[in-house]
Amino acid sequence: MSQIPALLRFRQGDSVADIDTDATPGFSGSKSDAAPVQASRNERLAELQELLYANWKAADDQRSVLLVLQGMDAAGKGGIVKHVVGAVNPMGVRYTAFGKPTEEELGHHYLWRIRNALPPAGHIGVFDRSHYEDVLIVRVHNLVPPEVWEKRYDEINAFERELVDSGTTLVKVAMFISLDEQKEQLLERLEDPTKYWKYHPGDIDERLKWPAYQQAYQAMLDRTSTEYAPWHVLPCDRRWYSRLAVTELLIEALEKLDLSWPPADFDIKAEKRRLSDS
Numbered sequence: 001m002s003q004i005p006a007l008l009r010f011r012q013g014d015s016v017a018d019i020d021t022d023a024t025p026g027f028s029g030s031k032s033d034a035a036p037v038q039a040s041r042n043e044r045l046a047e048l049q050e051l052l053y054a055n056w057k058a059a060d061d062q063r064s065v066l067l068v069l070q071g072m073d074a075a076g077k078g079g080i081v082k083h084v085v086g087a088v089n090p091m092g093v094r095y096t097a098f099g100k101p102t103e104e105e106l107g108h109h110y111l112w113r114i115r116n117a118l119p120p121a122g123h124i125g126v127f128d129r130s131h132y133e134d135v136l137i138v139r140v141h142n143l144v145p146p147e148v149w150e151k152r153y154d155e156i157n158a159f160e161r162e163l164v165d166s167g168t169t170l171v172k173v174a175m176f177i178s179l180d181e182q183k184e185q186l187l188e189r190l191e192d193p194t195k196y197w198k199y200h201p202g203d204i205d206e207r208l209k210w211p212a213y214q215q216a217y218q219a220m221l222d223r224t225s226t227e228y229a230p231w232h233v234l235p236c237d238r239r240w241y242s243r244l245a246v247t248e249l250l251i252e253a254l255e256k257l258d259l260s261w262p263p264a265d266f267d268i269k270a271e272k273r274r275l276s277d278s
Contacts, residue, residue, distance in 0.1 A: 001037070094124075
């Protein structure tokens with residue numbers, strides 16, 4: 001399990017076209033084997049998240065963690081939010097789903113809405129899509145000229161360097177699902193009235209643009225996977241695995257903060273006596 005983060009880390013020269021979306025790097029078991037492991041690791045994640053929050057509340061620790069989930073429709077972003085992030089105390093989480101920019105957002109620099117959604121100190125932030133939309137969908141749909149989106153790779157790197165220097169640990173996850181699996185997921189939405197709300201006719205149009213998206217994702221990984229904010233490439237055909245893998249990525253990030261429970265800033269014995277006498 002501990003090797004999952006290293007196995008998923010993007011390395012220069014890796015090709016999007018070569019991703020095995022059905023693979024389970026670092027885990028050799030089945031879906032049924034993963035269930036008890038997920039439950040156990042969720043407990044560890046919840047403990048670490050509480051440590052992060054407690055250190056902010058009690059010791060003014062300004063550090064935070066930002067999970068960036070970037071992937072095509074039906075890759076499983078919502079399931080990770082529900083089953084992984086949902087395992088921790090929501091009081092210490094700031095979740096933001098980025099859709100089409102509003103008129104107000106379009107009136108600002110593209111990073112404006114991103115900055116407004118950053119996690120406060122002591123929190124885990126979750127971006128369901130992110131600032132990377134501005135070098136993915138914007139590029140594929142020609143929403144701005146190439147000379148505009150081209151310079152954004154360096155802008156994003158500088159922005160993330162600023163975040164890291166200010167105490168935010170970035171966990172960037174590029175989620176990849178096969179077109180066949182995506183088709184199955186979209187069909188499931190069309191066959192279940194409780195999932196109609198998840199379906200968008202435009203999803204089919206986006207499928208047809210997959211070759212262009214491959215190029216855009218490759219450029220994103222090549223240009224913005226840095227030592228201080230590396231990308232992790234996540235196979236997502238097996239959702240039980242992708243959830244377990246993101247859990248491990250978050251656990252690794254939090255454990256590297258080397259947190260411990262903050263000591264009492266009051267006389268414990270005196271407070272016990274006061275409580276006894278009250």
